[in-house]
Each structure stands twice: as C-alpha cells, then as structure tokens.
C-alpha cells in the first residue's frame with residue numbers, strides 16, 4: 001500500500017527547524033524522514049527526532065486529555081469543563097485584580113508563526129504580565145547590537161568560503177548537526193577548523209586545533225589575538241579608517257594589558273596565542289560563536305571583543321569572515337499581529353529571575369499563570385525558587401505534551417498538539433529558511449493546538465472576532481513579509497524557502513546599523529574578577545546529546561543522580577574516587593551527584609548536562625543562581641560556582 005507523505009517541520013528548541021516527511025499509513029504515522037528539498041537541512045534528520053514517534057508522539061505517557069488537579073491528584077476532565085475553568089479564572093482575575101495579575105509565560109519549546117497570536121490573545125484580554133529577557137541568547141545579541149546596530153549572521157554556506165573556521169564556545173556536532181555537516185564539508189575542502197571551549201566537547205575532538213581557556217576569559221583571549229595582529233601590523237587600516245569609530249579608545253584597552261597578563265587571564269600559553277593569532281589573520285576567517293559565551297553576566301563584553309578582533313583583522317563584511325551567532329527565527333513573520341499596541345505599558349517580569357520576579361510582583365500580585373511550551377521549573381535558574389513562586393500563585397495552567405517538574409505545581413493541564421498534528425510555519429535560528437508544517441494526522445486523543453485553545457477562550461471572553469480565522473488565514477497574514485518578497489502563501493506552505501532578502505555575507509557594503517553607520521569598537525572594558533574560595537569550581541551545564549531542552553521521557557530516568565565530570569586531580573584532592581556519591585554545593589543549594597572522572601576537564605570546572613528534572617534529582621538548575629546579565633537581559637547560568645563535598 002502506498003504511504004501518504006506529508007511535509008512538516010520540527011518545531012523544537014533547536015537551530016535546525018528541519019523539514020520532515022511524515023509517512024502515513026491508515027491514519028498512523030509509520031515513519032519520519034528528512035526532506036531532501038530543504039535548502040539547508042537537506043534530508044538529514046537527527047537521531048533525537050528519528051525516535052520522535054516512539055519517544056514523544058506515540059509515547060503512552062503523553063497526556064491526551066485535559067487534566068485538573070483535585071486533592072493533589074490529576075483527574076481527567078472534558079475540554080468544555082477545562083475551558084470553562086480557565087475562562088472563569090481569567091475573567092475573575094481581570095475583574096478583581098486587573099489583567100496584570102495574570103502572567104503569561106511563553107516558553108521556547110515550540111517556536112512557530114502562529115504562536116505570535118498567543119500574545120495577541122493576552123493583549124486583547126487587557127494586557128497581562130509577560131516576560132522580558134531570555135534564558136537563551138540575548139546577551140550576545142546585545143553585544144553585537146552595540147558594535148553593529150544589529151545582529152546578522154553569515155549564511156551557514158558562506159563558511160565554506162573561509163580559510164579558517166573558529167568555533168568559539170559552541171558544540172555543533174551535538175547542538176547543531178546541520179552546521180556540523182557544513183564544518184565537515186569545510187574540513188574535506190581543506191579549510192582549517194578550530195575550537196575554543198573550556199570543555200573538550202565532541203566538536204573539539206574533531207577539529208585540527210583545540211584551545212581550552214579558563215571559563216569567562218574569552219574576552220581576554222580575543223584581546224590578546226588583536227594585540228598580536230596590531231603589533232605585527234597585520235591590521236586592516238582601510239576598514240578601521242573608513243568604516244569604524246572608537247578605534248583609539250579600543251587601542252587604549254589593547255595597550256593596557258601585556259600579552260603575558262592576557263595569557264595568564266585566559267590560561268592559554270603565549271605560544272598558543274601567537275599560533276592562533278597567525279592562523280586567524282591568514283583569512284578570511286569566520287568565527288561561529290556559541291551559547292556558552294552567552295552564559296555570563298558580562299557576556300556582552302566577550303562578544304564585543306570578538307567583534308573587535310574581526311574588525312581589526314578585516315574580517316567584517318567579507319565572504320568567509322564575520323562573527324556569526326545565529327538568526328532570528330521570528331524575524332521572517334509579521335509581529336504586529338501580536339497586538340502589542342493594545343497594551344503597550346503592560347508589566348513585564350524578568351525571565352532569567354522569574355521565580356523572584358513572581359514572588360516580588362506587587363500591585364497587583366500574580367494570581368494566575370498561563371504557561372505554554374515551557375518547563376520553567378527545570379529550565380530556569382534556581383529551580384526551587386521557581387517552584388515555590390509557582391506554588392504561591394492561586395492557579396497555574398499549562399499547555400504541553402507531558403507532565404513534568406512544572407506540572408507538579410500546576411492546577412490545570414491542557415494537552416497540546418505537536419508538529420505532526422498542526423498547520424503552521426517555522427523559521428530557524430540556525431539558518432535563513434522558513435518551512436511549512438502540515439498536519440500528517442488528526443490530533444491524538446483530545447490534544448488541541450494553542451490557536452484552537454485561545455480561539456475557544458476568546459469566544460467565552462467576548463472577543464472572538466479579534467481572534468477568529470483558520471490557521472491558514474492567519475498564516476497568510478503572519479507570512480506577509482515573505483509574501484512581499486514575491487512568494488504566494490501556497491508556495492510557502494508547499495516547500496521550505498530560503499528567504500531571499502537574508503544576506504549571504506552581511507555588511508558587505510561596510511554600512512552598519514549604528515547611528516554613524518560605522519562599526520563601533522568597544523571603548524570601555526572592565527571585567528569583574530570572580531574569586532570565591534569556598535565555591536571555586538565553575539558549573540558548566542551543557543547541551544545533552546540525547547534530548548532537547550527538558551524533553552526527556554520519564555521512563556528513561558531510572559534510579560540515580562546527576563552525573564558530573566570532574567578532573568581526577570580535584571577528585572583526589574577531595575578524597576573521592578570515580579563513581580562516588582558526593583554533594584555539589586553552590587551558594588543557593590546542595591545537590592547529590594555522582595562523580596565522574598574526566599581527565600580532559602579543566603581543574604576549575606565541573607560540567608554536566610542541562611534539562612534533567614528536579615523530581616528525579618537530575619536538575620542542575622537547582623544549583624544555578626538566578627541573576628540577570630548586565631546587557632541583553634540574559635541568563636548567566638555559568639556564573640554559578642560550586643564546591644564538592646564528600647558525603648559522610
């Protein structure tokens with residue numbers, strides 16, 4: 001029997017947004033395959049999504065009915081009952097305490113065009129409290145905006161025009177497999193590939209050079225490289241003179257530090273710094289920055305120093321050069337449909353410190369929280385505080401696929417559809433392509449799309465007309481920037497398209513989005529020194545290989561504790577051995593962990609995986625401090641330092 005093939009795309013928190021062919025047989029999805037017609041992902045599907053049917057879509061633990069918590073037990077209820085409860089709670093809170101007593105928490109678990117309308121719903125409701133800041137990459141974006149007025153990355157294919165590719169604080173072999181494919185292609189073409197990372201990742205093992213600096217010292221390393229380039233008169237004076245400002249202030253920073261100082265600060269030998277500087281200047285050289293660099297309070301300084309290095313060496317605005325961070329996956333859609341103009345002054349709470357922000361909110365206090373596609377207890381820093389904050393609120397609604405840490409403190413669970421069951425569009429934060437999502441099958445059980453949920457509620461709350469329209473009609477509106485580029489909505493829904501206006505090589509005209517239209521060199525640089533004798537090990541929580549975010553099937557947890565990688569010298573010093581159970585202590589908490597000896601781990605770091613759940617003792621964010629970055633409202637997870645304590 002001929003299988004029906006339906007084109008959809010992965011909507012999870014991953015830079016790929018891969019286009020997928022779902023093969024359907026008798027109303028059931030038999031298999032998922034990569035779509036070879038996606039200009040970037042080209043038919044390759046990652047091992048995580050290759051198992052999506054078994055581990056997520058058809059998993060027996062998936063919630064397929066609305067659930068209400070009654071006396072601490074989940075009880076199945078009908079959609080009519082669930083929607084009545086939500087509508088009643090929303091309107092009562094708006095009436096009694098004002099719309100800002102409701103917090104809408106939009107997570108990053110599904111990133112599609114139609115999700116722009118969720119915000120519209122809450123604006124039509126009167127403007128609820130929402131989030132500002134991010135637990136993702138805002139810090140680097142802020143740094144690049146200071147230098148260039150905006151953040152635009154090179155098309156990933158343009159890295160093939162480089163002579164050297166420097167992968168800085170990123171592990172694409174695990175976290176961005178399509179970028180990794182390009183890097184492997186580059187290697188086959190003889191392009192030099194280099195990794196700079198405090199952790200020896202899988203990517204680091206597969207490149208020609210690897211440098212392992214002290215965490216949060218990357219700005220010093222970038223400064224040292226630029227210092228050598230200037231010392232050896234290899235800088236690009238044409239760019240500096242005609243297309244930049246603040247160069248002399250920057251030079252003063254360069255002069256302030258000796259190479260010996262910088263080498264000590266980043267813990268890379270002078271010899272290696274010299275070597276790297278001379279590789280880099282033999283360009284064009286592209287720098288691909290990763291999320292690791294965003295995880296510090298002053299992370300924007302790192303990005304600014306890396307941008308300055310690229311500018312000094314003439315690598316900005318040239319094919320095969322640049323400093324590429326990522327793409328704005330929502331940049332391809334028309335945001336005005338979120339109707340922010342209806343509630344421009346509505347309160348915003350900080351996402352990086354969401355637990356404290358909820359607890360501190362006054363006039364009005366937070367009475368109700370509505371969460372979509374997010375697991376803030378496991379993924380935000382200071383998990384215990386986030387949990388306590390959610391618990392302190394009268395009513396928490398969550399829309400998701402599985403019960404998790406957050407559902408433990410939720411009152412109502414609404415089952416959501418996934419990318420095999422809905423119509424939508426998705427952009428990517430790893431490339432410039434927009435891909436269609438078509439429903440391959442009817443939603444399982446009683447799962448419903450977020451659009452459907454908000455449209456039902458809008459009917460009950462008296463603003464149905466402002467939310468009405470089929471998914472297809474809304475997508476035509478949301479995709480208007482693409483339609484202006486010459487596509488019809490039918491074309492957009494039929495096959496992935498690379499957005500033509502996205503540049504292959506940004507800033508090739510050497511015009512920037514700053515006021516002067518010039519590149520702006522960093523002119524002030526002061527890094528706070530972090531010394532804490534009690535907690536001397538940097539806690540690095542890296543992206544795992546086997547799951548996305550906190551999407552770990554419950555049945556895979558089993559017994560045990562979070563495993564952490566520690567240098568054997570530290571293990572010995574603490575009187576421990578490989579496999580021992582010990583406590584990892586930060587300023588805010590203590591967590592039992594299993595010690596794993598890793599001789600390639602730096603002696604000032606402990607590394608582990610993020611995304612584990614608190615209820616299984618595997619949540620690293622129990623230890624991470626809830627603070628916010630100096631710029632970009634980001635989450636400095638890696639500011640947390642820990643110590644290891646033997647169990648008695």
Ligand code: SF4
Pocket residue numbers: 010011012014015016017018045046047048049177548
């Ligand atoms: S998880 Fe990432 S790499 Fe895997 S299918 Fe989804 S977008 Fe592609």
